[in-house]
Amino acid sequence: MSITPFKMPVIPLIKKQAYLNLYEKGLREDGRRLDKPRNIEVKVGVLDKAEGSALVKLGNTQVLVGVKAEVGQPFKDTPDQGVLVVHAENVPLASPIFEPGPPDENAIELSRVVDRSLREVRAVDLESLVIRPGEKVWNLWVDIYVLDHDGNLFDASMLAVMAALETTTLKDYEELETGEILVKRDSPGAKLKINHRVVTVTTAKIGNYIIVDPNFEEEIIADYRLVLAFDENMRIVGAQKTGSGGMTLKDFKTALKISKEVAQIYFKALEQTPK
Amino acid sequence: MSGELHGVIVAPGERLDQRVEAKAPYIAEVNGVKVATTVGIVSQREGKSVFIPLKGVYVPEPGHVVIGLVESIGVSSWGVDINSPYQAVLAAQDFLGRPFNPAVDDLSRFLKVGDYVKAKVAAFDKTRSPLLSVQGEGLGRIISGVIVEVPPAKIPRVIGKRRSMVEAIEAKTGCSVFPAVNGRVHIDCPSRELEVIAVLAVKLIDREAHRVGLTEKVIRFIEDERRARGV
């Protein structure tokens, strides 16, 4: 059952007013303009035991992603494709609002939006993951681990997932006579084949303003957020309105325009990541 | 057969003329436009355009006389369902009309779970539970008769214009009829047969609340029933 959030932190009313007063001047609390994201840091290859990994800092928000590749079976209806599973965990150490336990609706929504944005455009070449059609394929487990929550988990997670996938290697393997697949753990392996690079851009509606890359406090005072996913050809490959407020068509168009520009900033951050 | 409609039915979100009168929350101003928030009827009453909700949620107000159902017994008060989102409280001290001593007085001796009480809303502001009082003429435990439930929005029709409907039922059946604002109608009759007819008459009003000529229809209904049943 989905319940109206009833224990969110209280943002002082004068603080909300202070935010709105700044927006009127075209500024944010941290000096940003309304249509600019926070500072982005992407580090890849941060985990030794994972086949791909990335740590992304978006302002104070930190998200760690690990990709594990294991040999397994394909789904019955897609014998010629590998398996991609995206899972998100709001780790309790990341925020006072997170609690231990199975993923709540927010974590599930996060992983499903990221999953859909990758899946629909075929960002990962799942066909290249087939070892023996219908029997053995690579299973890619993409685990999103939120370490520090200061808003905009969607964009930070998508950046981290993309950076991790782009640096994922699939180890060499040998087919044994028994039919079993022996993965050579110490082999150099080959890079995972990526068809498209995807980013999401999140805007928030606060008062009469649309701002991009909201921090945690901005998310709380926002009427709603709009998450738009783009590929490098600027096709829209996923979308989700999240939050209780309704959206006018005019605001949607403004948000789309801002998001397209910010997508370029995110793509550049991925492009410039030392690998 | 049914009579014609009492006015024009409107649905939530439909625009109303600025002159239409209605109580909150049945009307809302959205972007400077007056809209209905529930299903209701716009009807002409004495030269005015009024919005009558056909379904609504009963919210208590100080001064309302309600019929409550005792649901729980606490140390010094009863929990009373008043057909509203908020459970009401009736303090023992108020019911007994004297200081109350939890060591001596056993509350279930006075009001049991399942009892009906007629009570006045003494205080309520949505931040606390409604507080009831039985201090006043005709208030207290209901000891005879039956309770019929109708949607609270239809109580004004059970009462009728200047009490015309209630008086018609009382005159034609000899029963006493008390429609409480929270959608419960207390009917107390000289005989079981008349009680059945009075209950059916109230249910008829519930079904046809928004039709014209209802009072005449109800009178005819009672007369026919009495004739048919020989009472």
Place this chain on the structure above:
Amino acid sequence: MGGGAKATLIREDGLRHDGRRPEELRPIRMQVGVLANASGSAIVEYGKTRVLAAVYGPREPYQRFMVLPDRAILRVRYHMAPFSTSERKSPAPSRREIELSKVIREALEDVVLLSEYPRTAIDVYVEVLQADGGTRVAGVTAASLALADAGVPMKALVAGVAVGKVGGVLVLDVDELEDSHGEADMPVAAAPDIGLVTMFQLNGVLSEDELDRGLSMALTAIEKIVSIEKEALKRKFEAIGEEV
């Protein structure tokens, strides 16, 4: 999505596999007040998709801490009956159902006058009885009707519809076949009386122009569906007298 069945989804004559034009809705049926126990209820059909919704409350929740001091909370459950799909669905809530419960709740929150009932909960239960595509949007439509039937005050009625892209063509009100083999599925809900889009998701790939056109197709259809909702509500109250 994707897959090989594209050719059959749009026929040579430009019509869809079931004979509909791209901008044509399936037959829509609605009935209000179908359950005796609930404060309000409705059943809604988009073609073979059939969804039942019931509302309980506003009421004080059993768990008294689960309230807000200045408004009611909405509790929404979207659930698919085990027999609603071709292969039996486990009745345990799936990740998909958890997400859809959230987006349906968020599609309703802005229109319900929650501030009228502080410290209470309004429960909305959406049960998919038969799934043939568009279950979440039919669910929003049914939930909106059930809320109105319960007498819960609302600024406006909400309705939903899904726009899809199949064989390169934008189509309205996708069914299951089109959803599983099409290139995109975009569920949209809106309150046209107050000009707000309250649910917006995209599952698939669209150009900016397609997104634009798809959204206006959805909004035009939603206006029509809301007027069917209004008729269904009025019909309930007009019809009562005839039954006597």
